[in-house]
Amino acid sequence: MTDTLYSKNQLTNPGAETGDLTGWTTEGIVGNVGVTSGGPSTGTYCFFIKNSSTKMYQNKSYFTTPSDFVVEVDFLPSTDQDSGNFEIEGIVKLTLNYGDYTKDELVVPLRDDSGGA
Amino acid sequence: MAITWTTGELQNLTVQWLHAKATLNVNQQKEFLSARFTAELVRSTGLNTYFDNFSLTKNLANDKTLGNYIIYMPISAGTSEWPVFGALTDCHIAKAHLVPQADIIGTDSNPIQLILRNVDTDTIICTKTFVLGNNATAYQVTSFGGVDDVAKELYAGNGVRLEKSGTDDLPDITLIIEWNLS
Numbered sequence: 001m002t003d004t005l006y007s008k009n010q011l012t013n014p015g016a017e018t019g020d021l022t023g024w025t026t027e028g029i030v031g032n033v034g035v036t037s038g039g040p041s042t043g044t045y046c047f048f049i050k051n052s053s054t055k056m057y058q059n060k061s062y063f064t065t066p067s068d069f070v071v072e073v074d075f076l077p078s079t080d081q082d083s084g085n086f087e088i089e090g091i092v093k094l095t096l097n098y099g100d101y102t103k104d105e106l107v108v109p110l111r112d113d114s115g116g117a
Numbered sequence: 118m119a120i121t122w123t124t125g126e127l128q129n130l131t132v133q134w135l136h137a138k139a140t141l142n143v144n145q146q147k148e149f150l151s152a153r154f155t156a157e158l159v160r161s162t163g164l165n166t167y168f169d170n171f172s173l174t175k176n177l178a179n180d181k182t183l184g185n186y187i188i189y190m191p192i193s194a195g196t197s198e199w200p201v202f203g204a205l206t207d208c209h210i211a212k213a214h215l216v217p218q219a220d221i222i223g224t225d226s227n228p229i230q231l232i233l234r235n236v237d238t239d240t241i242i243c244t245k246t247f248v249l250g251n252n253a254t255a256y257q258v259t260s261f262g263g264v265d266d267v268a269k270e271l272y273a274g275n276g277v278r279l280e281k282s283g284t285d286d287l288p289d290i291t292l293i294i295e296w297n298l299s
Contacts, residue, residue, distance in 0.1 A: 005178040009172050011172065011173050014173075036165075040124065040134040046127070048166065051158060051163070052157075052161045055156065055158075060153075062175075065143055067145070068142045069141050069143065070140050070174045071173055072136065072171070073136070074125070074134045074136050074169040075137065076166065078166050089160050089162060090160075091156075093157070094141050094153070097152070099150055100147060104142075105141075106141035108139045
């Protein structure tokens with residue numbers, strides 16, 4: 001029921017289904033971010049990022065003020081986290097910008113905290 | 118934050134993907150302008166980390182204010198003022214926006230300034246000044262800026278006035294006022 005109160009996905013090309021990085025701005029070394037085949041259950045493509053200091057992002061402007069945003073992502077670490085390596089490789093970050101030049105930031109560390117399959 | 122497993126594939130191999138979900142509240146006391154959604158690596162393994170199905174959704178239940186009040190304003194030169202809003206019940210102005218018929222190009226020489234004023238308390242609710250670099254594009258929504266927390270409050274019967282100053286002509290605009298119950 002709660003999910004029905006939320007908007008459609010605000011992101012462009014969120015699942016790489018254009019087969020490229022349409023809608024995303026990238027920073028870092030060319031070739032360290034891109035698109036390949038695969039993904040969880042739906043779609044044909046997914047994104048990959050290789051090496052730190054590489055990022056991809058989208059900016060969205062708003063004229064109204066919602067009470068909250070929900071961030072979701074599917075991810076696949078490069079290391080086998082079942083082997084006991086729980087170091088964080090990547091993050092997804094949501095930054096909210098306000099008119100007084102302050103920000104709020106949500107950092108989602110991407111690691112296996114699920115306790116296993 | 119919640120992490121769950123989901124079955125999928127990668128380059129034709131069946132693998133277990135992870136799914137993360139988290140919520141961030143928006144500060145309701147500030148003027149919210151924009152959001153940036155970023156995915157990045159913080160540690161290099163020399164191998165690829167994969168991402169799919171990025172999602173950013175906003176809470177619709179509390180997003181909309183109670184009402185949008187829309188008024189068409191005729192072209193104006195010099196200084197003018199118009200009554201633009203009347204409170205039928207205790208309420209507050211949540212935000213204001215304008216949509217110009219033609220581009221408004223900012224200038225530092227006697228720029229166009231628009232003010233929404235609470236007439237009854239004679240206080241400024243919000244201001245938009247088109248100084249150099251501060252423009253508005255034709256047929257696009259431009260924010261009026263932050264709303265004063267005190268001046269925005271209206272009692273039933275109170276009125277709001279739009280004031281225009283600056284020598285340049287103001288093109289035809291549609292003024293959008295969002296309001297909510299107090």
